Amino acid sequence: MPAPEQSKAPALADVTRGRILFGGDYNPEQWPEETWPEDVRLMKDAGVNSVTLGVFSWAKLEPRPGERDFGWLDRLMDLMHDNGIGVVLATPTSSPPPWLGRLHPETLPRDEDGRTEWWGGRQHFSHSSAAYRSWAAAITEDLAARYADHPALTLWHINNEYCTYDWGDEAAARFRDWLRERYGSLDVLNSAWGTAFWSQGYGDWAEALPPRHAHYLKNPTQVLDFKRFTSDMLLECYVAERDIVRRHTPHIPVTTNFMPLWAGQDAWRWAGEEDVVSADLYPDPRDPFGAQHAALVQDMTRSQARGPWMLMEQAAGPVNWRGVNHPKPRGLNRLWSLQAVARGADAVCYFQWRQSRQGAEKFHSGMVSHAGEEGRTFQEVKRLGAELAAIGSAVTDSHLTADIAVLHDWHSWWAGAHEGRLSTRVDYTDVLTSWHRALWRSHLTTDFAHPEHDLSPYKLVVVPQLYALTDTAIDNLFSYVRDGGTLVCGFLTGVADQDDRVRPGGMDPRLRELFGIHTLHEWWPLDEGEWAETDRFRGTLWSEEIEAAGGVTAEATYNGGELDGLPAVLRNGCAWYVSTLPEPDALRALLARIAADAGARPVLDGLPDQVEAVRRGDLLFLLHHGRESVTVKLPGTHHDLLTGAAVADELTLGRYGVAVLRS
Structure with a gap:
């Protein structure tokens, strides 16, 4: 008998289907429902084909313990599907509602000095809390069951930017369990931690704690293991929710978004648990090496994905968390977005669609800024959407190789x-x-x-x-x-x-x-x-x-x-x-x-310093990171997919210019 056919794990290609995903976080609960049709009109005008819903919606979905309010999300899912826009549906577990912290204070994390991190911001959950995990699983279960068969659903997004530490008592108990599993005995633990130094020998598992505030230098290996433990506990939270949505929708890929070079996650291990690897990327537009920082993150994310990846978040303009938050100069958003595509991204998305009028991030830009559709930001977003649509079929699911x-x-x-x-x-x-x-x-x-x-x-x-x-x-x-x-x-x-x-x-x-x-x-x-x-x-x-x-x-x-x-x-x-x-x-x-x-050589010889050349599949991307025009020498004749023009021998790139060439 022939061997049974193995089911193929869902992947980003199952979502893109020959196009680049373009869109971003959509938080319509911040706006009157009358705004939604206007949002859809602008999305279609900009070429948006994907939105992420529900990232910070737990209090809206579950206004009181055990209650469910899905009506507004039902209408949004239907609205997106009716207009040909796919939905990346998020579990809302990164920002628990105030009632959870009030009724279950053990769900709130504590810092190394024992101080509680209260609700009022976000990520205020203890990764080790059994109560948090139980409530998170319940809302995820109901969300997955309700929308499993909805035609708008294209991708699951679990939580958001996992980044919490916890030194509290419940975390301490889980840390001891983790240490028992890693070392097996206190003798092995004491050897690994070098506890002969400074009389730190442990004679009972109850004595092993997270590295809380200490009089002087902490034990280095204790700190190292606590960082390992934190990554593992956060991963447990992700996997628990991932497994729930997979049970309901085994054909829908699952992701969560990495914060690049964040110290709290072993992203090599995490990437192996994701169907789609995605990352958030916010280079400083005033940094002369912002493009190189972006390239580093893109190279790392592509390598973790072992192929195409998803740019889950970027800013269309300024952010709100630097000391001075500069907007992106004209053309820079397009350049950096196409750089991500050159280095393997099959999805280019933003936080967020419409810039907020209230809340902590009201000065963080959106694809539709406070200036509205006549503003430069939205006009540049429209141009980018059209260009991504033009090159999508030639780019998606192709690979970049490096020596x-x-x-x-x-x-x-x-x-x-x-x-x-x-x-x-x-x-x-x-x-x-x-x-x-x-x-x-x-x-x-x-x-x-x-x-x-x-x-x-x-x-x-x-x-x-x-x-x-x-x-x-x-x-x-x-x-x-x-x-x-x-x-x-x-x-x-x-x-x-x-x-x-x-x-x-x-x-x-x-x-x-x-x-x-x-x-x-x-x-x-x-x-x-x-x-x-x-x-x-x-x-x-x-x-x-x-x-x-x-x-x-x-x-x-x-x-x-x-x-x-x-x-x-x-x-x-x-x-x-x-x-x-x-x-x-x-x-x-x-x-x-x-x-x-x-024997490792550049894609092209003789490139000007500010021009980046990347070959993805059979396409050559030229990205100019300067403001003054430059000329690039090219061997042979090429076709520029962005302009439709034939290019022979040389190409002039203007301010933040980009070309996508096929021989």
């Missing part, structure tokens, strides 16, 4: 961030950004990967900094180089194991062998304004007193000071070690050289 992988791991980040480290100036995200920026400025496209992933598809693997590495990860790096891959690694890598226990010699012996380091004598962090001079460049932030093994090449050497004559950059065959953070231009030149030697 370079940047390694990133949340557990290593968590371990390296302890308050007792050698330099508070060393910030993991800053180092990661510096290395990705150097590659981006060299027009080199990158994936992200976990250090235990299969690295064989890549010509070059880049490790900006991974302070803590498992034995499996170290063996993986060793095997990658042994099999012919090129590896370049930054300082403070491989220092500790998964329990934040310092490796013998200050760096794992296998890595020292790999990089040709005989002895790592001392770490030499650099103060503000202090430099590490070398014969090739100036180093910033950090330096190291390294003795090279015999026969290993010093590609750069420290000049002057305590490290005079010692290697700053080592090369041992195809393995490179960089013991400082070179200044930006030097890091760019170094990584470009290593990439070229490894």
Whole structure:
């Protein structure tokens, strides 16, 4: 007999169906119902084909415990379907109603000083609270049952921006359960946490607590495990609601939105539990490297998705949470939206559709701003909607491939961030950004990967900094180089194991062998304004007193000071070690050289500095991040999908210009 056919998990492609999703969070409960037909008219005018409903609607759906008011949502679902607009339906569990906190104060999280985080904002729930989970499951169950067969439903959106910590008593009890499962016995826990230091030995599980306010430095591994625990508890909340909606609608994909580079979620693990990986992205329009920050987030999200992903939120104009909130200059919203598409997004969405008139985010922009449909923001949104519709069938479900992988791991980040480290100036995200920026400025496209992933598809693997590495990860790096891959690694890598226990010699012996380091004598962090001079460049932030093994090449050497004559950059065959953070231009030149030697090259040669080139499938995206016109040399003849024009030999891009070219 033939094997039974395996059911295919739903995916983003099941929603897009040859088009780019375009729309955003729609919060019509903030407005009189008479506004809804006007919203639909404007949505159709702008080419909106998808809206997210219900994200912050728990109090509207359940005004009193156990009551249900679905009538307004019924009318909205019908209205969207009647007008050809799909609905991403959210479970409303990120913002519980006041009655839940009043009746069940144990659902409210507590900070490390024991203070309660009250209702009145959002995300005021304890991930460990049995009462919260029960009420969240009940509203999710009823929501899923009611709309399972509604034709407007295209995607489930669970909760919103999971980001809560909790140091309360119920969380403490769950933390102890988590520790028992991880370690099995107190002897193993005490060994992992190094409790022989400062008389911290635990003789009863009841003594194990979250890392609450302490007189002095907290136990680093206790803090590390609490961060792991927090990610796992939030994931449990997500999975519980996901499983409810999957039971009712196994054919509808499920997602939740990541906040990029937020320290509280191990997004590698989370992504494996999602049908669609989605992220929120809010670069600062005044940041000269805002586009690079966006590219980093897009590369990371695409890599977690292992293909097309969803831009769940961005701002059409200013946000409201920076010290000074600048609008996006003319054309920047279009440029950054198409950049997301170039780097793998099959959905471009916003928070939110109509800018609020009341509430904490009334100055956060919407697709329809306070200026209304005549305002510049909405007019630019209309243009973007038309362009996304024009290129959708050519773009969706196509893939971007990269020859370079940047390694990133949340557990290593968590371990390296302890308050007792050698330099508070060393910030993991800053180092990661510096290395990705150097590659981006060299027009080199990158994936992200976990250090235990299969690295064989890549010509070059880049490790900006991974302070803590498992034995499996170290063996993986060793095997990658042994099999012919090129590896370049930054300082403070491989220092500790998964329990934040310092490796013998200050760096794992296998890595020292790999990089040709005989002895790592001392770490030499650099103060503000202090430099590490070398014969090739100036180093910033950090330096190291390294003795090279015999026969290993010093590609750069420290000049002057305590490290005079010692290697700053080592090369041992195809393995490179960089013991400082070179200044930006030097890091760019170094990584470009290593990439070229490894056979990893830009999509196009000779690009102007402010032009980004990305190849997605058979399409070439050119994105100009400057205000002055530039000319790009092109091999052969191309067709621009945005203008319909033929392009031969060269193309001029104006202010924030974009071209989507097919050969």
